[in-house]
Amino acid sequence: MFYVAVELRRNPHLVGKPVVVGGDGSRGVVAAASYEARRFGVFSAMSSSQAKRLCPQAIFLPGDHGHYSDVSSEVFEVFNEFTPLVEGLSLDEAFLDVSGSLRLFGDGVTIGHEVRRRVAQTTQLTCSVGVAPNKFLAKLASVVAKPRASREGVVAGHGVYEVVPTHELEFLHPLAVDALWGVGPVTFEKLNGLGIKTVGDLANFDLAVLIAVLGDSLGRHLSELAKGNDDRDVEPDRDAKSIGHEETFSSDITEYQIAHDHLVRLADSVATRCRQSGVGARTISLKIKYANFQLVTRSVSVEMPVSSSQAMVRLLEPLLLGIDLSAGVRLLGISTRNLVAPDQQMSLFDSSSSDLSANNLDAAWSTTTSAIDEIRDRFGESAIKPASTIGQERDPSSSKWGPSDPKSK
DNA sequence: TCTGGGGTCCTAACGCAA
DNA sequence: TCTGTTGCGTTAGGACCC
Numbered sequence: 007m008f009y010v011a012v013e014l015r016r017n018p019h020l021v022g023k024p025v026v027v028g029g030d031g032s033r034g035v036v037a038a039a040s041y042e043a044r045r046f047g048v049f050s051a052m053s054s055s056q057a058k059r060l061c062p063q064a065i066f067l068p069g070d071h072g073h074y075s076d077v078s079s080e081v082f083e084v085f086n087e088f089t090p091l092v093e094g095l096s097l098d099e100a101f102l103d104v105s106g107s108l109r110l111f112g113d114g115v116t117i118g119h120e121v122r123r124r125v126a127q128t129t130q131l132t133c134s135v136g137v138a139p140n141k142f143l144a145k146l147a148s149v150v151a152k153p154r155a156s157r158e159g160v161v162a163g164h165g166v167y168e169v170v171p172t173h174e175l176e177f178l179h180p181l182a183v184d185a186l187w188g189v190g191p192v193t194f195e196k197l198n199g200l201g202i203k204t205v206g207d208l209a210n211f212d213l214a215v216l217i218a219v220l221g222d223s224l225g226r227h228l229s230e231l232a233k234g235n236d237d238r239d240v241e242p243d244r245d246a247k248s249i250g251h252e253e254t255f256s257s258d259i260t261e262y263q264i265a266h267d268h269l270v271r272l273a274d275s276v277a278t279r280c281r282q283s284g285v286g287a288r289t290i291s292l293k294i295k296y297a298n299f300q301l302v303t304r305s306v307s308v309e310m311p312v313s314s315s316q317a318m319v320r321l322l323e324p325l326l327l328g329i330d331l332s333a334g335v336r337l338l339g340i341s342t343r344n345l346v347a348p349d350q351q352m353s354l355f356d357s358s359s360s361d362l363s364a365n366n367l368d369a370a371w372s373t374t375t376s377a378i379d380e381i382r383d384r385f386g387e388s389a390i391k392p393a394s395t396i397g398q399e400r401d402p403s404s405s406k407w408g409p410s411d412p413k414s415k
Numbered sequence: 416t417c418t419g420g421g422g423t424c425c426t427a428a429c430g431c432a433a
Numbered sequence: 434t435c436t437g438t439t440g441c442g443t444t445a446g447g448a449c450c451c
Contacts, residue, residue, distance in 0.1 A: 008451090028419080035419045037451095050451085053418050071421090096422090096451045188424095190449050223425060224448090247423070254419060289443085299418075303445060339420085423450080433440085 008098035009038035011131050012077045013067055024064040029054050033254050033336075037069055044155040077129065084124045088117055093240045098133075099148075101141050103240035114138075118166035138169035142187055142236035143178070149185070174234035179206030186231055188224065196220060208232040245345075246283065250291075251275045252339025258297045259335045262326070269326060270319055272340045277315040280342060286311025287342030290318050292325045297334030303341075304328065311346040318342075 009027040014020055024043035028036040034054035046061035057064060078097040085092045088111060091103035104117050111117045118135035125133050136147025151167035153160055169177045183202055184194040196219055202208050208216075209232035217225035230236065251272050259265050269292075280287060290312065291305035304325040312318055318340065329335070 032417085033419080037419075051419085053416080055416060056418090059416085099451075188449065192448060221426075248421095250421075252420060291444095301446080305444060307443060337419090341422090421451085423448105425448085426446085428445090429443085431441090431443105433438105 007038045007040060008078075008131075009069060009074055010040045012074055013070075014040070015077075015130055016073075020065060024048070024061050025067065026054075026057055026061075026064045027067050027069045028057075030066045030068060031256055033256060039064075041153075041155050041160045045157055045159065047157055077131070080129050081125055081131065081133070084121065084128055087124065088121060090242065091240045092242055093244065101144065101240045115166055115168050118168075122165055134163055135166045136169070137166065139171050139174070140234075140236040141238055141240065142231055143169045143174060143234065145187055146178070146181070146185060175206075175209075178232070178234055179204060179209060181205045183208055183232075186228060188228065188231070193220065193224070193228075205232050245347075246285075247345065248341055248343045249276055249279050249283065249285070249287070249345065250293075250339060250341030251279075252293055252337060252341075254295070254337045255335075259338070260331050260333075262331060265326060265329075265331060265335065265338060266323070268338050269322060269340070270315065272338065273315040273318040273322070276340050276342060277313055277318055280313040280345070283345075285345040285347055286313040287318075288312075288344035288346060289342065290321050291339075291341040291343065292322050292329075293337070293339035293341060294329055294335055295337035297336055299336075302329075305343075307344065311344075 010025050013025060013027060020040075022042065023040070024046065025040040026036050026043050026048060027038045028034055032055055036048060036050055036052045036054060036057050038050060039048045039057070043057070043061055043064050046064070048057045048061050048064065054066070058066075074097055081098070082092060082094065082100065085100055085102055089102050089104050089107045091106070093101040093103075095101065102117075102121075104111070104114060107117065108114075111120060114137035118137050121135055122133055125131060134148050134151035134153075136144040136149070136151055138144040138147050147167045147169045151164045153163040181204060183189055183197050183205055184191075186205060186208075189197065197203075197208065200211065200215065200219060202211055208228060211229070213225065213229050216229055219225070220228065253268065253272065255268075259268070288309075288311050289305055289307040291303050293301070293303050295301050306321050306325065308321065312321065322340065
C-alpha cells in the first residue's frame, strides 16, 4: 500500500480513514487501499465502481506518481547506505545483495532490522524485509514479513523474516504453487490440472511433463524455483527496455480524427520521456483495446531510432488507419522498444525539451523525413499524405482490423 | 456494473539471407 | 543453378508482475 502510505504521510488527517488511491471515474481501478478500506473488502486492481459500492465512504485520491517517485528515491537512498548492489523492482520494492556488507553491518537479519529502522526514521514509512540466500526466496520471505489485511482486520507481520540456509525446502514446499513468482492464474490452472497444488508437489513432478505443458523456459524455471534454486544476480542500474504511455477513455472512440488527436498527445509524452532518458526507439507499437476488451497491437521497426513525437506519429498513422474504429475503441497506447543509447545513434537527441520548442525542430524534422522514407518503403506512396486528409479517404468497404476478426488482415 | 497503467519476458509464425 | 537448412529479425500476442 505504498501509494496510500505516502498520501497519509503528507495528509495526516486521513490516517485511520478508508483511503483509496486510484481512478475515480466509472472506468478507474484501485491502485492501493488503506487497511481501513480493506476491511470493507476493497483491494488493489478492483474496479473503482465496485470499491465504491463496498465502501461508499472511501476517500478517493487520484494518485501523484511524480511524488511517489520522489519518496521512492528517499527510500532507495537508505538502501544504498547498506550496499551499492540495489536492484529496484518497483517504486516500493528492491533486492539488496548485502553479502559484501556483513562485516560492516552484521548478518542479514540484523541488516534487515536496521534497514527498517532507518527507513522509518528518514521517511516515516514502514517496510518489510525478507532475508534469504537468493532473490526468489527473499521475495517470498518478504511476503511472510508483511502485515496481513483482511475483512477481519490487520494481522501484524514479522517485519523481518529469514529463510535460514539449509532449511529452504521446509519453508518452500508447504506453500501453494501460486506463491511462486511467475505463477499467475493461467499457469496455476495448468498446474492444478496436473494435480500440483503445492511447491513441494511441483518439486517432485516429472520435468519432461512440466516442459510439455508449460513450455521449455517456464517449465525448467519453475522446477528449479520449487527446489529452492535461483542463481539470478542482483542487478543494479538496469536500463529500461521500453517506454510507453496508454490511456483508457471515459467513453469509447469511433472517429479517426479524435483517435489521431490522442495519438499525437500520447506520442508527445512518450517522445519527451525518451529524450529525457537519452534514448531513441527502433520499434514503435500502437496498442488498441476495443469496446469488447479485445486487445491488439501493431508495430513498426525502423533502422534509425526515433525520439520525436512527429516521427512516432508518422510511423503510427498507417497502423491507426488499419484499425476499424467503428467497433469502438476504449484504450489507445503507444509503446517504444529496442531503445538505443545516444552514443549508438546519429546525433538526433540534442534537446530534452518538448517537440514544440523551436530549438528541436531541425532534429525533429530530420527524424521525421527519415521516418517518411521508411513508411514509403514499407507501405507505398499512398501512405505518405498530410495527416488531415487521411481520415476522409477511408473506404468503408475495405476490410480493416476489427475486434471480431483481428487476423483478417 | 464492470475490468488501469507502468513494465518484463517468452513464444510462435514468417520472411529473408547466408 | 537449384534446393534444403539454419539463423536472425520482425511482428503479434499473451502471461505475469507491482
